[in-house]
Amino acid sequence: MQFGIFTVGDVTPDPTTGRTPTERERIKAMVAIASKAEEVGLDVFATGEHHNPPFVPSSPTTMLGYIAARTENLILSTSTTLITTNDPVKIAEDYAMLQHLADGRVDLMMGRGNTGPVYPWFGQDIREGINLAIENYALLRRLWREDVVDWEGKFRTPLQGFTSTPRPLDGVPPFVWHGSIRSPEIAEQAAYYGDGFFHNNIFWPADHTKRMVEFYRKRYAHYGHGTPEQAIVGLGGQVFMRRNSQDAVREFRPYFDNAPVYGHGPSLEDFTEQTPLTVGSPQQVIEKTLSFREYAGDYQRQLFLMDHAGLPLKTVLEQLDMLGEEVVPVLREEFAKGRPADVPEAPTHQSLLAGAEKEVVA
Amino acid sequence: MKLVVVSAGLSVPSSTRLLADRLAAAVGRHTPVDLEVVELRELAVEIAHNFTNGFAGRGLAAAQDAVAGADGLIVVTPVFSASYSGLFKSFFDVLDKDALAGKPVLIGATGGTGRHSLVLEHALRPLFAYLRAVVVPTAVYAASEDWGAEGLAERIERAAAELAALMPLAPRGAEETVVPFAEQLARLGGPAR
Numbered sequence: 126m127q128f129g130i131f132t133v134g135d136v137t138p139d140p141t142t143g144r145t146p147t148e149r150e151r152i153k154a155m156v157a158i159a160s161k162a163e164e165v166g167l168d169v170f171a172t173g174e175h176h177n178p179p180f181v182p183s184s185p186t187t188m189l190g191y192i193a194a195r196t197e198n199l200i201l202s203t204s205t206t207l208i209t210t211n212d213p214v215k216i217a218e219d220y221a222m223l224q225h226l227a228d229g230r231v232d233l234m235m236g237r238g239n240t241g242p243v244y245p246w247f248g249q250d251i252r253e254g255i256n257l258a259i260e261n262y263a264l265l266r267r268l269w270r271e272d273v274v275d276w277e278g279k280f281r282t283p284l285q286g287f288t289s290t291p292r293p294l295d296g297v298p299p300f301v302w303h304g305s306i307r308s309p310e311i312a313e314q315a316a317y318y319g320d321g322f323f324h325n326n327i328f329w330p331a332d333h334t335k336r337m338v339e340f341y342r343k344r345y346a347h348y349g350h351g352t353p354e355q356a357i358v359g360l361g362g363q364v365f366m367r368r369n370s371q372d373a374v375r376e377f378r379p380y381f382d383n384a385p386v387y388g389h390g391p392s393l394e395d396f397t398e399q400t401p402l403t404v405g406s407p408q409q410v411i412e413k414t415l416s417f418r419e420y421a422g423d424y425q426r427q428l429f430l431m432d433h434a435g436l437p438l439k440t441v442l443e444q445l446d447m448l449g450e451e452v453v454p455v456l457r458e459e460f461a462k463g464r465p466a467d468v469p470e471a472p473t474h475q476s477l478l479a480g481a482e483k484e485v486v487a
Numbered sequence: 488m489k490l491v492v493v494s495a496g497l498s499v500p501s502s503t504r505l506l507a508d509r510l511a512a513a514v515g516r517h518t519p520v521d522l523e524v525v526e527l528r529e530l531a532v533e534i535a536h537n538f539t540n541g542f543a544g545r546g547l548a549a550a551q552d553a554v555a556g557a558d559g560l561i562v563v564t565p566v567f568s569a570s571y572s573g574l575f576k577s578f579f580d581v582l583d584k585d586a587l588a589g590k591p592v593l594i595g596a597t598g599g600t601g602r603h604s605l606v607l608e609h610a611l612r613p614l615f616a617y618l619r620a621v622v623v624p625t626a627v628y629a630a631s632e633d634w635g636a637e638g639l640a641e642r643i644e645r646a647a648a649e650l651a652a653l654m655p656l657a658p659r660g661a662e663e664t665v666v667p668f669a670e671q672l673a674r675l676g677g678p679a680r
Contacts, residue, residue: 391536
């Protein structure tokens with residue numbers, strides 16, 4: 126099972142000091158966080174893609190390419206890549222390039238964005254959101270899998286004799302996850318292709334996540350990729366830890382109360398009770414995370430949100446130390462217990478390459 | 488059949504709830520009903536949180552499920568500032584937009600004076616038309632003076648009979664369905680690969 130972190134890349138004032146980091150500071154902090162993730166033995170770093178303030182990561186492959194050069198093992202991913210408003214041709218090129226630079230340590234998560242105006246800003250119509258996700262992704266797959274593409278569709282100018290370069294590393298396209306909170310059409314799309322399905326999970330009660338994941342698993346089996354239990358599932362999570370759980374609550378509360386998205390809403394206590402957010406000791410984080418399996422089944426990837434709401438870099442790095450040293454080793458051990466042998470690991474470049482070579486031999 | 492009452496009355500006891508109960512009892516005289524009452528006052532905080540965090544807490548989710556699974560609805564609000572109350576509107580703002588499609592709904596309102604009675608026609612009926620509910624022709628308004636006058640009982644009976652007649656036609660909640668992917672792709676004119 127893979128463990129990692131995903132970042133939204135928000136520039137938020139620290140509510141305890143009132144200080145807002147500069148964009149440069151935030152971007153460099155994201156790089157420091159990714160480096161720390163590798164140092165403490167995490168598997169994945171994923172960055173969001175946003176085109177509006179207060180977010181900085183508009184250019185994910187620039188950032189991931191830089192991180193790739195400073196890491197050895199970390200898988201670089203997105204959370205999410207806007208399949209709706211980016212040109213699929215540019216996604217095909219950018220991420221194939223990144224694959225080569227990162228020696229295959231790349232996958233992507235497709236999503237539709239967090240703000241309505243991003244559609245018109247990029248010349249698209251929000252009412253076509255699902256259709257854009259479907260058509261653009263179908264084209265992206267072809268660009269990675271066919272050397273020469275003739276293509277015509279509804280949303281983009283046609284292509285004649287087009288070759289996307291560079292070709293995917295070793296002829297193996299990056300593995301793709303599809304992220305969706307509430308659209309069964311996206312779970313259906315993931316299932317159809319046998320791709321991964323990621324539920325952000327963090328702002329939602331368990332029964333909602335459970336329904337979406339169950340639907341994806343059922344459709345994955347329907348399309349003949351394996352049993353429902355073999356479908357490739359990822360989940361989000363959100364934690365803040367201190368040795369003593371009261372200290373964690375005291376320190377995190379001002380960040381929670383003023384957080385973008387859920388700040389000024391329900392109490393920290395209600396929110397931790399109803400969603401995967403855990404604020405407490407490492408042991409509490411372990412227990413809560415292990416409970417995700419009860420509603421999502423044995424799954425492949427767990428990403429934590431660790432660095433938002435204005436938390437200072439120093440604090441985030443301390444959190445990652447605890448996550449990597451105290452939490453994840455226990456999670457690896459516990460999640461492995463009782464995990465059926467035929468539940469696969471998340472695909473990586475190596476495993477996809479081995480699969481492709483086997484196919485050629487057969 | 489399942490009848491759900493949504494009452495936005497705030498005081499206890501409330502004349503809004505009183506009207507809602509009278510309407511529900513009248514429907515029950517026309518057809519056997521399994522009655523569930525949703526008091527929005529008890530859900531006020533969860534409704535506010537739904538706006539800020541995007542999901543319904545347990546009590547609100549249960550109320551939303553009840554409404555979505557009803558064969559008929561009775562919705563009653565006090566008149567505030569020439570319209571339905573903000574709490575009443577907020578409950579429907581955070582309800583799934585398709586939850587009321589095709590559902591028979593009886594609308595009612597209460598107020599201190601009869602001068603606000605057209606709130607039913609000018610505010611509630613368009614709201615439920617937008618939500619694609621089937622609103623019964625008779626809407627029932629009860630001003631303070633109506634509780635001591637003739638006429639209210641007859642209007643309640645007529646509206647209840649109209650709702651009872653429509654309830655067997657309510658659409659049954661279907662399981663979450665999705666267009667099979669190949670079909671979705673074909674609609675865009677591209678081949679599935």
